[in-house]
Amino acid sequence: MLYLVRMDVRLPADMPPAQAAEIKSREKAYSQSLQRDGRWPHLWRVAGEYANYSVFDVEGHDELHELLSSLPLFPYMDIDVTPLARHPSAIA
Numbered sequence: 001m002l003y004l005v006r007m008d009v010r011l012p013a014d015m016p017p018a019q020a021a022e023i024k025s026r027e028k029a030y031s032q033s034l035q036r037d038g039r040w041p042h043l044w045r046v047a048g049e050y051a052n053y054s055v056f057d058v059e060g061h062d063e064l065h066e067l068l069s070s071l072p073l074f075p076y077m078d079i080d081v082t083p084l085a086r087h088p089s090a091i092a
């Protein structure tokens with residue numbers, strides 16, 4: 001199943017910069033492993049915001065929840081999930 005996911009990152013203003021950098025580094029490594037194995041085929045920055053739109057290609061809700069809740073930034077993100085169904089007029 002495909003899911004469109006918006007993630008808004010809200011790190012606490014008082015988080016020490018070294019801690020923020022360490023979390024972002026782990027997030028990057030984890031997200032790139034999911035991109036490489038094909039489960040996170042799109043990752044786009046929302047221009048001007050600390051947010052992204054992503055497309056996940058996973059078995060279903062349970063796998064998506066497992067992946068999202070394992071993100072190192074998960075405790076600091078607002079996440080909005082939209083399940084995608086095939087459009088009858090789509091040619092691809």
Ligand SMILES: O=C(O)C[C@H]1C=CC(=O)O1
Nearest residue numbers: 009027028031050051052
């Ligand atoms: O920067 C973000 O949008 C949050 C998150 C998503 C992938 C990643 O590496 O960081």
